Amino acid sequence: MSKIEFMQGNTACCEGALAAGCSFFGGYPITPSTEIAELMALRLPKAGGTFIQMEDEIAGIGSVIGASWTGARSMTATSGPGFSLMMENIGYAVMTETPCVIVNIQRGGPSTGQPTMSAQGDMMQCRFGSHGDMATIAVVPSTVQEMYELTAKAFNLADRFRVPTFVMSDETIGHMRERVIIPDSVDIVPRKPLLEGELPFQAGEDGVPGFAKFGSGHRVHVTGLTHDERGYPDTTNPETHEKLVLRLYNKVESKRHEIADYDAVNTDAETVFVTYGPCARTVRQVLHDHPDEEIGHLNLRIVWPFPEDTLKLFPNAKTFIVPELNLGQMAREVARHMSGQKVLSMPKIGGLIHTPAELYAAVEAER
Amino acid sequence: MSTRVFEKWYREDRLPHIFCTGCGNGTVMNCSIKAVDAMQWNIDDTVFVSGIGCSSRAPGYISTDSLHTTHGRALAFATGVKMANPDLHVVVFTGDGDLSAIGGNHFIHACRRNIDMTVICMNNMIYGMTGGQGSPCTPVGKISTTTPYGAAEPVFDLAELAVAAGANHVARWTSYHTAELTKAIITGLSTEGLSFIEAMVQCPTAYGRRNKLRQVTDQVEWMRTHAMLLQKVRRMEQEGKPIPEEHFAVGEFVRRHRPAMGVRR
Ligand SMILES: Cc1ncc(C[n+]2csc(CCOP(=O)(O)OP(=O)(O)O)c2C)c(N)n1
Ligand code: SF4
Numbered sequence: 001m002s003k004i005e006f007m008q009g010n011t012a013c014c015e016g017a018l019a020a021g022c023s024f025f026g027g028y029p030i031t032p033s034t035e036i037a038e039l040m041a042l043r044l045p046k047a048g049g050t051f052i053q054m055e056d057e058i059a060g061i062g063s064v065i066g067a068s069w070t071g072a073r074s075m076t077a078t079s080g081p082g083f084s085l086m087m088e089n090i091g092y093a094v095m096t097e098t099p100c101v102i103v104n105i106q107r108g109g110p111s112t113g114q115p116t117m118s119a120q121g122d123m124m125q126c127r128f129g130s131h132g133d134m135a136t137i138a139v140v141p142s143t144v145q146e147m148y149e150l151t152a153k154a155f156n157l158a159d160r161f162r163v164p165t166f167v168m169s170d171e172t173i174g175h176m177r178e179r180v181i182i183p184d185s186v187d188i189v190p191r192k193p194l195l196e197g198e199l200p201f202q203a204g205e206d207g208v209p210g211f212a213k214f215g216s217g218h219r220v221h222v223t224g225l226t227h228d229e230r231g232y233p234d235t236t237n238p239e240t241h242e243k244l245v246l247r248l249y250n251k252v253e254s255k256r257h258e259i260a261d262y263d264a265v266n267t268d269a270e271t272v273f274v275t276y277g278p279c280a281r282t283v284r285q286v287l288h289d290h291p292d293e294e295i296g297h298l299n300l301r302i303v304w305p306f307p308e309d310t311l312k313l314f315p316n317a318k319t320f321i322v323p324e325l326n327l328g329q330m331a332r333e334v335a336r337h338m339s340g341q342k343v344l345s346m347p348k349i350g351g352l353i354h355t356p357a358e359l360y361a362a363v364e365a366e367r
Numbered sequence: 368m369s370t371r372v373f374e375k376w377y378r379e380d381r382l383p384h385i386f387c388t389g390c391g392n393g394t395v396m397n398c399s400i401k402a403v404d405a406m407q408w409n410i411d412d413t414v415f416v417s418g419i420g421c422s423s424r425a426p427g428y429i430s431t432d433s434l435h436t437t438h439g440r441a442l443a444f445a446t447g448v449k450m451a452n453p454d455l456h457v458v459v460f461t462g463d464g465d466l467s468a469i470g471g472n473h474f475i476h477a478c479r480r481n482i483d484m485t486v487i488c489m490n491n492m493i494y495g496m497t498g499g500q501g502s503p504c505t506p507v508g509k510i511s512t513t514t515p516y517g518a519a520e521p522v523f524d525l526a527e528l529a530v531a532a533g534a535n536h537v538a539r540w541t542s543y544h545t546a547e548l549t550k551a552i553i554t555g556l557s558t559e560g561l562s563f564i565e566a567m568v569q570c571p572t573a574y575g576r577r578n579k580l581r582q583v584t585d586q587v588e589w590m591r592t593h594a595m596l597l598q599k600v601r602r603m604e605q606e607g608k609p610i611p612e613e614h615f616a617v618g619e620f621v622r623r624h625r626p627a628m629g630v631r632r
Contacts, residue, residue: 023451024447024450024451026446026447026450050450050451052446052447052450054443054446054476055472055473055475055476056472058440058443059440059442059443059446059472059473059476060443062436062437062440062443062444062446062447062473063443063444063446063447063450064447065436065444065447066416066434066443066444066445066446066447066448066449066451067447067448067450067451068447069432069434069448070447070448070451070452070455071452072451072452074447074451088437089436089437089440092436092437212432214414214432214448214452214455215411215412215414215432215452215454215455216411217411218432219410219411219430219431219432220432220433221378221426221427221432221433221435222432222433222434222435223427223435224435224436224437225435230380232380232381232427233427233435
């Protein structure tokens with residue numbers, strides 16, 4: 001029997017993680033993500049897991065990667081400045097194909113910016129923040145219910161693709177309280193184990209090698225250096241590097257339409273809002289107040305890898321409007337995939353989300 | 368070292384290794400493997416973790432599960448491994464730069480937590496891998512590429528730091544003192560909590576070449592003649608006598624039973 005609860009977004013994040021079998025949390029407190037660490041500290045020991053408050057975020061993500069190699073589903077949670085600190089080790093997780101979940105409850109930046117206000121200024125950082133070419137996965141909840149579901153889903157995606165997976169939420173969703181339906185159980189897609197005779201970094205068709213958990217007798221060497229299929233460093237051979245980095249990139253990017261998770265409303269519309277996270281709520285309010293089939297809405301629950309095919313679900317679209325809590329980070333990504341249609345960026349920074357009136361006025365101006 | 372131990376613990380298909388001829392890191396690895404073997408640990412339950420540097424390449428040559436991480440962060444990764452599965456034995460190899468510069472904070476906190484692992488620092492008093500820059504452990508007056516007029520900053524005493532921060536077992540030896548070093552590592556492996564073993568090593572390439580210790584034997588000889596038993600250092604301190612220039616203490620700094628984390632259940 002599922003239960004109905006009234007809870008905060010950050011609480012739903014923990015509940016989703018625990019339901020998905022998260023057994024290790026390593027992190028460092030920062031507003032507005034702190035409640036996640038606090039609740040994990042309360043819950044994990046009782047569930048047989050481990051909570052550890054590390055000395056900083058670099059150590060937090062480091063401990064999460066170490067724990068992941070013992071087979072644990074592991075996560076950390078942070079906000080802007082902490083996220084920036086994690087970047088080197090996030091790249092390490094990409095290179096070593098370490099599944100882990102990184103929650104970023106975004107706040108206003110740059111720097112310490114606005115600790116208690118909302119923002120979506122880190123959307124490009126989770127895609128391009130660490131050095132080198134790489135692909136990652138990012139889910140973005142727009143409700144507390146989605147915070148629960150997408151956090152759980154993030155663990156499955158991380159394990160399936162062996163890639164760090166981000167929950168790119170924000171202060172609005174993290175701190176709001178809403179009704180949530182908690183199911184009896186959530187789907188759990190476990191890591192594919194390394195089989196006897198397979199090399200630890202040799203991938204089959206799907207580009208994802210079997211996982212050689214520490215202690216299971218595979219004696220695997222894990223390094224962030226460019227490595228061959230045995231896991232041994234091979235740093236000066238251009239072919240080894242190209243083959244490895246392309247595989248790491250393609251194992252995620254080639255599956256982007258399969259990974260995609262979205263809502264498409266009023267697909268015949270000429271004016272279409274593209275949202276992710278809290279801005280979806282304002283668009284829903286606009287559609288509620290003006291039930292007009294000429295206003296379309298594409299809400300992305302997964303933004304990276306970017307599912308550009310979802311834009312084609314609106315064949316009549318003349319204008320795509322992208323409201324977001326930054327100066328137009330995803331609007332640029334949407335524009336990249338246009339052939340003739342207009343993309344109207346509606347940036348907003350300062351900590352508040354758009355009002356329904358602001359968004360409706362934008363639609364009116366486009367008619 | 369007997370062939371049996373060598374065959375059992377080393378990845379033969381990884382040879383030759385990257386260490387320069389005469390580098391002290393190989394000696395410390397051999398002592399460490401001898402110690403681990405003496406513990407009769409199961410290879411499959413043993414994990415080596417390291418950061419970045421010449422010394423941190425050590426785990427890559429050992430045939431256990433191993434994690435070669437980011438510069439300075441080995442102890443953070445190792446903490447995750449040990450806390451998530453206390454049944455695994457965790458040994459960390461690190462360099463003086465890796466551990467004390469970029470990784471200084473992780474070092475202090477790993478000692479404070481007193482996590483049940485053994486940390487072996489190969490202190491060559493310089494940054495070897497990047498070509499010989501100064502380290503927090505480069506002695507005053509010594510030449511490196513970033514201290515061309517002689518290092519001006521006081522040196523970090525890593526062993527004293529580990530004692531103060533809370534490690535249960537701390538010892539320092541050199542690549543000259545192989546029997547003592549091996550024994551200290553065995554003690555470290557069998558002590559609950561964090562064990563820190565500082566192994567002074569020669570780096571003929573980056574350190575010796577610039578500091579009038581060109582021959583491998585020169586630097587080993589320098590370590591032999593400048594290593595002073597800890598008891599003697601303590602006695603001289605008590606008597607208010609100055610410690611002779613460039614001398615350093617070797618021996619067991621502490622062995623105690625403070626509460627530890629991540630201990631095998
Ligand atoms: C974040 C970061 N900064 C700098 C480096 C470059 N780097 C590689 S090894 C090293 C120093 C190694 O010195 P030490 O730890 O003493 O090890 P050794 O090579 O002497 O054994 C540095 C600075 C790096 N890899 N990562
Ligand atoms: S540079 Fe120094 S520390 Fe590095 S391998 Fe050569 S001798 Fe050893």
